[in-house]
Amino acid sequence: MNLTDLMATIRGGLIVSCQAGPEHPLRDTSTMRRLAEAAVLGGATAVRCGGVGGIADVRAVAAAVAVPVIGLTKSGTDGVFITPTVADALRVLAAGAAVVATDATTRPRPDGAELRETIEAVHDAGGIVMADVSTVAEGVAAASAGADLVATTLSGYTPYSPRTAEPDLALVRDLVAELPAVPIIAEGRYHRIEQVREALEAGAGAVVVGTAITDPVWITRRFADATHRPAPVTAEHR
Numbered sequence: 001m002n003l004t005d006l007m008a009t010i011r012g013g014l015i016v017s018c019q020a021g022p023e024h025p026l027r028d029t030s031t032m033r034r035l036a037e038a039a040v041l042g043g044a045t046a047v048r049c050g051g052v053g054g055i056a057d058v059r060a061v062a063a064a065v066a067v068p069v070i071g072l073t074k075s076g077t078d079g080v081f082i083t084p085t086v087a088d089a090l091r092v093l094a095a096g097a098a099v100v101a102t103d104a105t106t107r108p109r110p111d112g113a114e115l116r117e118t119i120e121a122v123h124d125a126g127g128i129v130m131a132d133v134s135t136v137a138e139g140v141a142a143a144s145a146g147a148d149l150v151a152t153t154l155s156g157y158t159p160y161s162p163r164t165a166e167p168d169l170a171l172v173r174d175l176v177a178e179l180p181a182v183p184i185i186a187e188g189r190y191h192r193i194e195q196v197r198e199a200l201e202a203g204a205g206a207v208v209v210g211t212a213i214t215d216p217v218w219i220t221r222r223f224a225d226a227t228h229r230p231a232p233v234t235a236e237h238r
């Protein structure tokens with residue numbers, strides 16, 4: 001699939017991220033595959049998957065859904081952890097993803113490769129690159145390194161980007177202004193329908209929603225916290 005065909009499929013639509021952290025009760029490849037199938041029935045134009053479930057999740061989801069798959073691996077939680085190496089990126093592609101999501105911050109990558117080399121390796125293997133960034137400068141650098149899509153995924157998840165409860169709509173707006181020719185994907189803490197609309201109005205090419213759709217622990221906690229018996233405080237599961 002090329003970028004033009006991908007954008008014809010996803011532009012203006014919803015992408016659902018189907019991932020669960022290592023301790024999550026839903027952490028299981030066939031469960032992620034079923035979540036992805038459910039998301040597609042509900043209107044997801046693409047699915048983002050893999051994460052700690054890695055290649056097995058990408059392979060299972062890609063075999064099950066007819067929409068494009070954005071695949072990633074996750075290695076730890078520090079530094080560059082989303083599809084951090086060229087080898088990871090190529091494995092994600094080989095598992096059936098049309099798009100490889102990778103950390104596109106300027107931090108050192110564990111295999112010593114430059115972002116540009118990672119992007120070129122994916123392109124040479126026929127894949128599309130979604131650059132996960134946390135700042136405008138990172139988005140601009142990723143686009144000039146050849147990234148096909150730039151996503152706001154890492155805003156709030158690098159030490160230098162403040163984490164707010166709300167999604168970073170300002171980053172969407174700024175990236176759209178700086179990179180008019182590059183599809184900007186809004187991702188990270190989109191919890192409400194109005195926020196999805198706002199991102200599209202701000203010029204996002206598509207919006208990724210994960211937790212608010214696919215994490216019943218988070219969804220339940222939200223309801224429980226509105227009662228007289230709020231949920232106990234626990235670590236994040238995603």
Ligand SMILES: CC(=O)N[C@H](C=O)[C@@H](O)[C@H](O)[C@H](O)COP(=O)(O)O
Pocket residue numbers: 017019051072153154157187188189190208209210211212238
């Ligand atoms: C920072 C990081 O590791 N983000 C990950 C990227 O794939 C996922 O854990 C998120 O769930 C995904 O970005 C969707 O965001 P949200 O679940 O907030 O809708």
